[in-house]
Amino acid sequence: MQVLHTVAELRAALAGKSGVGFVPTMGNLHDGHLTLVRQVKQATNGPVVSSIFVNRLQFLPHEDFNQYPRTLTRDCELLEGAGCDIVFAPSEGELYPEPQGFKVHPPAELADILEGHFRPGFFIGVSTVVHKLFNIVQPAVAAFGKKDYQQLMVIRRMVVQMGLPITILGGETTRSPEGLALSSRNGYLSAEEKEEALRLPRTLRQLIAGWQAGQRDLAALEAVAAQRLADHGWQVDYMTLRRQHDLGPAVEGDALVALGAAKLGKTRLIDNFEL
Numbered sequence: 671m672q673v674l675h676t677v678a679e680l681r682a683a684l685a686g687k688s689g690v691g692f693v694p695t696m697g698n699l700h701d702g703h704l705t706l707v708r709q710v711k712q713a714t715n716g717p718v719v720s721s722i723f724v725n726r727l728q729f730l731p732h733e734d735f736n737q738y739p740r741t742l743t744r745d746c747e748l749l750e751g752a753g754c755d756i757v758f759a760p761s762e763g764e765l766y767p768e769p770q771g772f773k774v775h776p777p778a779e780l781a782d783i784l785e786g787h788f789r790p791g792f793f794i795g796v797s798t799v800v801h802k803l804f805n806i807v808q809p810a811v812a813a814f815g816k817k818d819y820q821q822l823m824v825i826r827r828m829v830v831q832m833g834l835p836i837t838i839l840g841g842e843t844t845r846s847p848e849g850l851a852l853s854s855r856n857g858y859l860s861a862e863e864k865e866e867a868l869r870l871p872r873t874l875r876q877l878i879a880g881w882q883a884g885q886r887d888l889a890a891l892e893a894v895a896a897q898r899l900a901d902h903g904w905q906v907d908y909m910t911l912r913r914q915h916d917l918g919p920a921v922e923g924d925a926l927v928a929l930g931a932a933k934l935g936k937t938r939l940i941d942n943f944e945l
């Protein structure tokens with residue numbers, strides 16, 4: 671496996687190669703990322719590239735950009751074990767040699783709700799870096815985890831609307847044996863908080879169970895779910911049931927997804943389940 675740090679090196683390594691597979695990451699990898707690498711490897715015969723880049727553009731000033739764990743050596747070992755062929759780990763100056771004035775602005779109806787409402791500009795930062803990485807890597811196939819459900823939806827729409835010739839794969843969320851969705855941010859949790867964190871997936875399941883039992887007062891169902899977390903000290907951004915295809919409000923007969931985001935102590939966690 672090669673570890674490359676410049677765009678020029680990456681372009682030279684990929685020259686003449688087709689069917690490139692791609693898994694963009696911010697590093698501090700866990701099994702969820704490695705599953706995406708394996709998924710992409712199965713989907714293409716070309717080389718598999720994974721990028722590691724903590725993208726300042728998608729963090730708000732008060733968020734954890736500086737604190738975000740940088741664990742390149744360990745990440746490379748894990749990626750090699752998962753069958754990755756090339757790690758692209760550019761410096762900030764390499765990816766953003768000048769202030770990134772040109773940005774990708776996803777439409778408000780996709781990107782200003784839920785995560786975008788609570789993290790304004792987040793999807794501009796994500797779409798801009800992913801579009802730029804797509805231009806650099808020129809993959810045929812790329813994979814993103816369903817854990818970041820809205821991100822996956824925004825990227826799928828970007829690829830369609832920008833005419834990018836890339837197949838986007840969505841990877842199922844990888845969970846701990848107890849049911850906690852794997853996330854690089856779980857590392858911020860104390861042992862006690864890790865236990866309490868299980869309340870998020872459990873409460874999403876309860877929200878789904880309420881809907882499946884025939885309760886149709888969505889606002890009430892969502893409020894009960896939020897209160898269940900708040901009662902245990904969580905600061906809730908949203909607990910909600912939406913349509914899978916556009917994250918509009920849940921409507922009978924549509925494929926639905928329950929999504930939640932809440933802060934436990936200093937750590938913001940998100941999770942979701944499709945139904």
Ligand code: PAF
Pocket residue numbers: 694695696723725728796799800818821
């Ligand atoms: O999901 C992530 O890790 C990031 O948002 C991504 C897609 C690598 C863009 O920085």
